[in-house]
Amino acid sequence: MPSPAPTRRTVLGHLAAAPLALSVPVSLPLSLPVPRARSAGLPSPAGAASVAPVLNDAGRMSPTRVARHVLVPSEPGEARVARLRAELKAAAAEGRPVAVGVARHSMGGQSLVPEGVALTLEGGGVEIDTAARRYRAAAGTRWRQVIPALDAAGLSPAVMQSNNDFGIGSTFCVNAHGWAVPCGPFGTTVRHLRLLLADGTLVACSPTEEPELFAHAMGGYGLFGLVVDLELDAVPNRALAPDLARLPADGFADAFLRTVRTPEVAMAYGRLSVSRSRFLEEAVLVAFRARTGPVPPPEAASLPWLQRLIYRGQTGSEAGKRLRWLAETQVAPHLAPGRVARNALLNVSAAVLANRDPARVDILHEYFLPPEGLAAFLAACRTILPAAGGELLNVTLRHVEADPIACLAYAPQARIAAVMSFSHDRTPEADAAMGAMTRRLIEAAIGLGGSFYLPYRTQAHPDQVRRAYPRADAFAALKRRYDPDLRFRNGLWDAYFAQA
């Protein structure tokens, strides 16, 4: 992607967009340095690694000794399928479980299994059908590879997370959502995919072809099969211009719903103050509206060091939190006239705000609330968080349209998502306190008809998973039918479903 020197106008545009980047608390080195076997030849993947490596995921709270870690390169078409099949066959011969990963930004061992085979998928090229606004890519392809390819064709991903680090297959497996509006989760933009089942059968899936498998693989954390490649919707890349409005947090849901249903609004999010003096009481609503005329280049965000300084400066500092809120609400609006490309807003790495302090942990939480329940949830948070001593660095609010497909749907109806980022000491005591607080927050969300997101720490009580995801037991039962030997296993299965 070309990256010309930023002009004053583009710097202003990115500063206006900076609250977005500030919103996405980020991780973290993803795995310990380990010996990795590159899956280079068939048919002997098992012999490739001699030392049992220890892998980790974002947050570095899930160190897991695996039997071997295999990097699976992206190869054209059927060679990729043959290689993946050989890895599955070798694991079966050894009686080992398999867990697949791409960026391993999940935070609770969702991409890892003890004493198993960890497959890390690499990305490949992107085939674009510009007229149909569709593209196809291997599951290990990352958003930072997809966006430049689409950009050259005047297109942009329809739905993705707020960072470009993740794999597209994993995005389907967690059924991620983004901040483009009005949109359902990522799975609703998947037209077709190929899934390799535990017995080596390759199945073509879509909402209409093998719909049962599609619905269980979507947000199914790789437990039904290995996603090989996907065909996805794209949308035109656009020039967008931001505007910001301040409002009381209790009035946010109504204003947000009106905003996301305004036709020219293409992307939108909210943010809440986290300083003690206005804890979760003030909100800012940022909407990016489509503009006619040329689309600016997809430059990377300007002044990442400033975004980072302001964001990380909040840790343990009331003054830092106030300064950050001032930057969001008072400074950014005056810098708002910039136009920015949709692709530039999406092409942001999580590394910009990453925690680099080995003594601390950044942990994400996410709760999905019926819009009419948001104010009550925030009221509950105002009680629960200070009592638990949680160091809250950020709350971003997003809108997710209803997901009628996924078995484990976190948004069976339209929801407002509250994405929270906490920082805590890297100690067992702090982790236990975070777990207790997490269960209280989940209880508050469930009590209001909401749910919580599954790619983060697995600190929920299994009963809470069943109440938030009423089809959880049916999900586990069907998984056992498709995969009776539990070839595909990971930390999410072990924590929440293994006993079902």
Ligand SMILES: Cc1cc2nc3c(=O)[nH]c(=O)nc-3n(C[C@H](O)[C@H](O)[C@H](O)COP(=O)(O)OP(=O)(O)OC[C@H]3O[C@@H](n4cnc5c(N)ncnc54)[C@H](O)[C@@H]3O)c2cc1C
């Ligand atoms: C900083 C940060 C920002 C985030 N922002 C957002 C956001 O804006 N919106 C949102 O919805 N989520 C967000 N998340 C959560 C994120 O979407 C998930 O953690 C996602 O899993 C990350 O992708 P990954 O490539 O790291 O997946 P991994 O952690 O590598 O894998 C995730 C899951 O998918 C499975 N899997 C991966 N690839 C395959 C495959 N090919 N076949 C079968 N199974 C597979 C894995 O086994 C695992 O269960 C964020 C997380 C972080 C850390």
